[in-house]
Amino acid sequence: xxxxxxxxxxxxxxxxxxxxxxxxxxxxxxxxxxxxxxxxxxxxxxxxxxxxxxxxxxxxxxxxxxxxxxxxxxxxxxxxxxxxxxxxxxxxxxxxxxxxxxxxxxxxxxxxxxxxxxxxxxxxxxxxxxxxxxxxxxxxxxxxxxxxxxxxxxxxxxxxxxxxxxxxxxxxxxxxxxxxxxxxxxxxxxxxxxxxxxxxxxxxxxxxxxxxxxxxxxxxxxxxxxxxxxxxxxxxxxxxxxxxxxxxxxxxxxxxxxxxxxxxxxxxxxxxxxxxxxxxxxxxxxxxxxxxxxxxxxxxxxxxxxxxxxxxxxxxxxxxxxxxxxxxxxxxxxxxxxxxxxxxxxxxxxxxxxxxxxxxxxxxxxxxxxxxxxxxxxxxxxxxxxxxxxxxxx
Amino acid sequence: xxxxxxxxxxxxxxxxxxxxxxxxxxxxxxxxxxxxxxxxxxxxxxxxxxxxxxxxxxxxxxxxxxxxxxxxxxxxxxxxxxxxxxxxxxxxxxxxxxxxxxxxxxxxxxxxxxxxxxxxxxxxxxxxxxxxxxxxxxxxxxxxxxxxxxxxxxxxxxxxxxxxxxxxxxxxxxxxxxxxxxxxxxxxxxxxxxxxxxxxxxxxxxxxxxxxxxxxxxxxxxxxxxxxx
Numbered sequence: 001x002x003x004x005x006x007x008x009x010x011x012x013x014x015x016x017x018x019x020x021x022x023x024x025x026x027x028x029x030x031x032x033x034x035x036x037x038x039x040x041x042x043x044x045x046x047x048x049x050x051x052x053x054x055x056x057x058x059x060x061x062x063x064x065x066x067x068x069x070x071x072x073x074x075x076x077x078x079x080x081x082x083x084x085x086x087x088x089x090x091x092x093x094x095x096x097x098x099x100x101x102x103x104x105x106x107x108x109x110x111x112x113x114x115x116x117x118x119x120x121x122x123x124x125x126x127x128x129x130x131x132x133x134x135x136x137x138x139x140x141x142x143x144x145x146x147x148x149x150x151x152x153x154x155x156x157x158x159x160x161x162x163x164x165x166x167x168x169x170x171x172x173x174x175x176x177x178x179x180x181x182x183x184x185x186x187x188x189x190x191x192x193x194x195x196x197x198x199x200x201x202x203x204x205x206x207x208x209x210x211x212x213x214x215x216x217x218x219x220x221x222x223x224x225x226x227x228x229x230x231x232x233x234x235x236x237x238x239x240x241x242x243x244x245x246x247x248x249x250x251x252x253x254x255x256x257x258x259x260x261x262x263x264x265x266x267x268x269x270x271x272x273x274x275x276x277x278x279x280x281x282x283x284x285x286x287x288x289x290x291x292x293x294x295x296x297x298x299x300x301x302x303x304x305x306x307x308x309x310x311x312x313x314x315x316x317x318x319x320x321x322x323x324x325x326x327x328x329x330x331x332x333x334x335x336x337x338x339x340x341x342x343x344x345x346x347x348x349x350x351x352x353x354x355x356x357x358x359x360x361x362x363x364x365x366x367x368x369x370x371x372x373x374x375x376x377x378x379x380x381x382x383x384x385x386x387x388x389x390x391x392x393x394x
Numbered sequence: 395x396x397x398x399x400x401x402x403x404x405x406x407x408x409x410x411x412x413x414x415x416x417x418x419x420x421x422x423x424x425x426x427x428x429x430x431x432x433x434x435x436x437x438x439x440x441x442x443x444x445x446x447x448x449x450x451x452x453x454x455x456x457x458x459x460x461x462x463x464x465x466x467x468x469x470x471x472x473x474x475x476x477x478x479x480x481x482x483x484x485x486x487x488x489x490x491x492x493x494x495x496x497x498x499x500x501x502x503x504x505x506x507x508x509x510x511x512x513x514x515x516x517x518x519x520x521x522x523x524x525x526x527x528x529x530x531x532x533x534x535x536x537x538x539x540x541x542x543x544x545x546x547x548x549x550x551x552x553x554x555x556x557x558x559x560x561x562x563x564x565x566x567x568x569x570x571x572x573x574x575x576x577x578x579x580x581x582x583x584x585x586x587x588x589x590x591x592x593x594x595x596x597x598x599x600x601x602x603x604x605x606x607x608x609x610x611x612x613x614x615x616x617x618x619x620x621x622x623x
Binding site: 357383 | 463471474475478479482484485486487495497500501
């Protein structure tokens, strides 16, 4: 694949890494972030968006946690891609996560590249981008950073924490680390630990990035190169895991792309090849390769049971949080058996838990798509919780 | 969990003469009489687990009338999704396997309404109910009812009735018992019977202080409030 030229979009993405088009909170040396790796991160900043209005007693706040390559622009046009927010069908006035009723917060994760401190941010101590000097972060570190943001906003208890995939891992971590701060938790299409298969996929992606000669041991931002080919390959491979065999077959089959017959070359003859190349190249426009390394690593390290003596139920002992666990039938990245492990642990802790498996052939990506039963469940669960919490309609 | 109830009989199973004779006169949307009776056995504000909760009808009754903290387990995905979309706390699961995951004494009442006969290991399920709940409320269709005996003896066929509406080859019920059988099981696992009610085919309580043999003959179903001995 040809090297990816730095486009206008790419420049915009670079700009958003330090000066995002959303609010930011900056924590100075007086408030260091204690990381699992043992280091203190300071100073650092968190970029976030909010939607709707916080009510008088601050009881209607919902934190939405984004997935691996998502960002804080959950329900507005993305300033880099100019596309709709990644959950614009779910979050908004009258939608299941109703911004007429709830105050929605979404922050860019620690290690990200849309304004929260990460490897592409400026390391002020050395006056150059962090690159590989950035400490390896975990899902728990991401949640600690979010908790500092929530405290900063003066919210003592979130009405709900909601997220899919890596966002779902954050939801579980929130419920385990800060049970008193989470009234309701909705972990979707996720697991309490990353499986060996998923770690394997992530490793292929990282190796693709690091094998790109333009990666320059992570210092590409200083050398003015960009390992776009490697990141595109990483994204292409990951994208396959987000879909299902049935969805790929239905969408593309063996159809040829803009041609009548095979070319007997390595061009993208098949539609599915063309689609993956497009996904890879558009991802490269907006995402930072080092961020990809750090965030996939955070997912790999995630093992909630291991943090609680090897027994997952111990993570939820005495919890009062109301849980709604959701999975999708064709998700092979985070299959329903992963969701069931969470549900069994919650039952063992006598937690208040609902569990719904949604019938869908759209694979892991289903949680980002318009699945009526999924939306009805979200709306119904939040409505029930709102009644239990005594939330009035705004 | 698929249940055998009058409701499903009315909704499409073949109607026999027996059904017409026995069809209860109830207003649409009315609470099922067996549900009303169960709700009378539950203390207000209690923690309740309904095993095999279907679409959550009983849970909704218990929450609205008794203000309970209600949860459910249901085998059918449509029942679960419908319940959760209505704000109930329900998980998709199997009474035979998933009750093992609940800790001792997690609930004040564990309810098994018209579900025991569809489980693979009824005894194990019963032991789990008594372990998880301080009380268990169990309702079972009575295979000893005279109408069923009459069908079997006279026609030599597996009976189809309002309480057991499916044909033998379609039914989910694999462990049917009579009221007397159930009472024996309670004795065997050391369950103390706090209250017992027999319902006639229309779902009305058999309001006579009758001996077991009478209930076993005239009760279409029975509801028991049990406690660990």
